[in-house]
Amino acid sequence: MIDLGRYAFAVLASYGIGLALLGGLVWHTLAANARARRALETHERRSDNG
Amino acid sequence: MSLWEYANPVRFMQVSGRMLPWVAAGAVIGTVGGLGWGFLTPDDFRQGSTVKIVFLHVPAAMMAINIWVMMLVASLIWIIRRHHVSALAAKAAAPIGAVMTLIALATGALWGQPMWGTWWEWDPRLTSFLILFLFYLGYIALWSAIEDPDSAADLTGVLCLVGSVFALLSRYAVLFWSQGLHQGASLSVQSGERMSHVYRYPLYLAMIGFGLLFLTLLLIRTRTEIRKRRLAALLARETRA
Amino acid sequence: MLALLIRDLRLAVRAGGGFGLGVAFFLILSALVPFGVGPDRAALAPVAPGILWVGALLACLLSLDRIFALDHEDGSLDLLATAPLPLEGAVAVKALAHWITTGLPLILAAPLFGVLLQLPPAAMPWLIVSLLVGTPALSMLGAFGAALTVGLRRGGLLMSLLVLPLYIPTLIFGAEVTRRGAEGLGAATPLVFLAGITLGALALIPFAASAALRVNLR
Numbered sequence: 001m002i003d004l005g006r007y008a009f010a011v012l013a014s015y016g017i018g019l020a021l022l023g024g025l026v027w028h029t030l031a032a033n034a035r036a037r038r039a040l041e042t043h044e045r046r047s048d049n050g
Numbered sequence: 051m052s053l054w055e056y057a058n059p060v061r062f063m064q065v066s067g068r069m070l071p072w073v074a075a076g077a078v079i080g081t082v083g084g085l086g087w088g089f090l091t092p093d094d095f096r097q098g099s100t101v102k103i104v105f106l107h108v109p110a111a112m113m114a115i116n117i118w119v120m121m122l123v124a125s126l127i128w129i130i131r132r133h134h135v136s137a138l139a140a141k142a143a144a145p146i147g148a149v150m151t152l153i154a155l156a157t158g159a160l161w162g163q164p165m166w167g168t169w170w171e172w173d174p175r176l177t178s179f180l181i182l183f184l185f186y187l188g189y190i191a192l193w194s195a196i197e198d199p200d201s202a203a204d205l206t207g208v209l210c211l212v213g214s215v216f217a218l219l220s221r222y223a224v225l226f227w228s229q230g231l232h233q234g235a236s237l238s239v240q241s242g243e244r245m246s247h248v249y250r251y252p253l254y255l256a257m258i259g260f261g262l263l264f265l266t267l268l269l270i271r272t273r274t275e276i277r278k279r280r281l282a283a284l285l286a287r288e289t290r291a
Numbered sequence: 292m293l294a295l296l297i298r299d300l301r302l303a304v305r306a307g308g309g310f311g312l313g314v315a316f317f318l319i320l321s322a323l324v325p326f327g328v329g330p331d332r333a334a335l336a337p338v339a340p341g342i343l344w345v346g347a348l349l350a351c352l353l354s355l356d357r358i359f360a361l362d363h364e365d366g367s368l369d370l371l372a373t374a375p376l377p378l379e380g381a382v383a384v385k386a387l388a389h390w391i392t393t394g395l396p397l398i399l400a401a402p403l404f405g406v407l408l409q410l411p412p413a414a415m416p417w418l419i420v421s422l423l424v425g426t427p428a429l430s431m432l433g434a435f436g437a438a439l440t441v442g443l444r445r446g447g448l449l450m451s452l453l454v455l456p457l458y459i460p461t462l463i464f465g466a467e468v469t470r471r472g473a474e475g476l477g478a479a480t481p482l483v484f485l486a487g488i489t490l491g492a493l494a495l496i497p498f499a500a501s502a503a504l505r506v507n508l509r
Binding site: 008010019025030032036037040043044047 | 100152153164
């Protein structure tokens with residue numbers, strides 16, 4: 001483990017918050033995309049059958 | 051074959067679908083590589099280990115501004131040529147920009163606390179970013195408030211144009227209003243020569259990574275919007291039939 | 292155009308509240324600040340210019356949704372849009388009416404509230420001048436915000452979110468003029484910037500606002 005010295009909190013918190021925000025954004029993007037795709041697919045399948 | 055062909059939603063879906071894996075791979079390599087490499091850089095003799103925050107802060111701040119510019123361009127294309135994909139891309143970009151602004155503000159505060167001895171200072175750059183964040187919020191709120199998608203695209207487009215002018219005005223007004231703590235160019239690319247190579251290359255990699263990450267997310271989000279729009283159109287057709 | 296202005300003014304007077312409400316809000320705000328900050332003259336005087344400007348800005352915000360909302364409800368906005376008068380002109384006139392009913396009373400009342408907040412006498416003329424120069428921009432930008440949100444049922448809160456960031460440059464320069472006036476420094480530079488923003492807003496915002504109105508009336 002690298003030694004961050006007395007600024008460990010600032011560095012780790014920055015990376016923590018930054019990565020958490022990025023991760024949240026990526027997750028939200030993928031989830032919304034999957035939801036939209038599923039909704040569209042089920043709808044298209046239904047209208048094909050019906 | 052012109053650039054405008056990509057404005058066709060079907061064509062856009064095809065091309066973006068083919069592009070996505072590559073762009074996403076580049077984004078992962080750039081972001082993870084840049085941040086990981088940055089995290090492993092040696093401490094700066096003045097800033098200590100806080101120099102590692104730069105690799106998050108600078109790319110995020112850069113993207114926060116560039117995304118607004120991209121939204122401005124997309125809004126202009128929508129207003130002038132009425133390509134739906136363009137309007138949807140502007141809509142898709144706004145939340146990414148807001149998150150980037152938030153990251154820049156949060157990492158800036160965390161860096162400022164040990165370095166300047168304060169979490170927050172009403173310094174021109176910090177204040178400008180706060181104002182930029184407010185503009186992003188207003189833009190997103192206006193999109194979500196209007197139901198008719200074309201009206202929403204028009205109104206947010208106009209807001210983006212006016213907002214850009216006033217964001218720029220605020221930037222210079224704020225400069226007039228307070229002299230800052232924030233170092234001018236020592237952290238920016240233009241004067242990269244003032245930064246040692248040890249920090250410069252990972253920073254470049256992280257910046258490329260963030261750019262590609264934005265592109266990836268933008269493509270996915272735009273595809274989401276197109277699908278949503280298509281579903282809404284199908285439903286509307288059914289209820290009419 | 293004059294007919295429209297007179298009509299708007301008459302409506303505002305008849306509906307009541309138009310004049311009074313903004314000034315009353317301004318008064319309450321100026322009265323509340325000393326309760327929060329403390330009655331000390333030394334504490335109040337330095338923040339007085341900023342408080343007065345923020346107060347004027349918020350008081351202006353209160354009555355913004357009246358610019359178009361009522362006309363949108365009873366359909367006269369559609370008539371205005373199809374009238375021979377360009378919609379840009381109508382927007383400008385409506386912003387002017389808003390300024391006369393809200394901005395002007397605020398300017399007249401501001402010196403009084405300045406006394407309440409221990410604003411140094413030297414700053415008084417600067418306060419009035421800066422408000423006189425700056426508030427037209429507030430009305431004009433407010434008309435833009437109101438035009439964006441006119442069709443929405445609960446547009447009021449959204450409008451403040453949209454309009455307030457646009458007010459930042461005006462607020463900065465306006466408060467700066469007053470502060471420099473209070474400290475006896477030259478206030479000409481921020482005043483010129485303030486005037487520039489106002490003139491720019493007056494020249495360009497009517498186009499943006501009427502574009503937004505046309506979309507909302509579609």
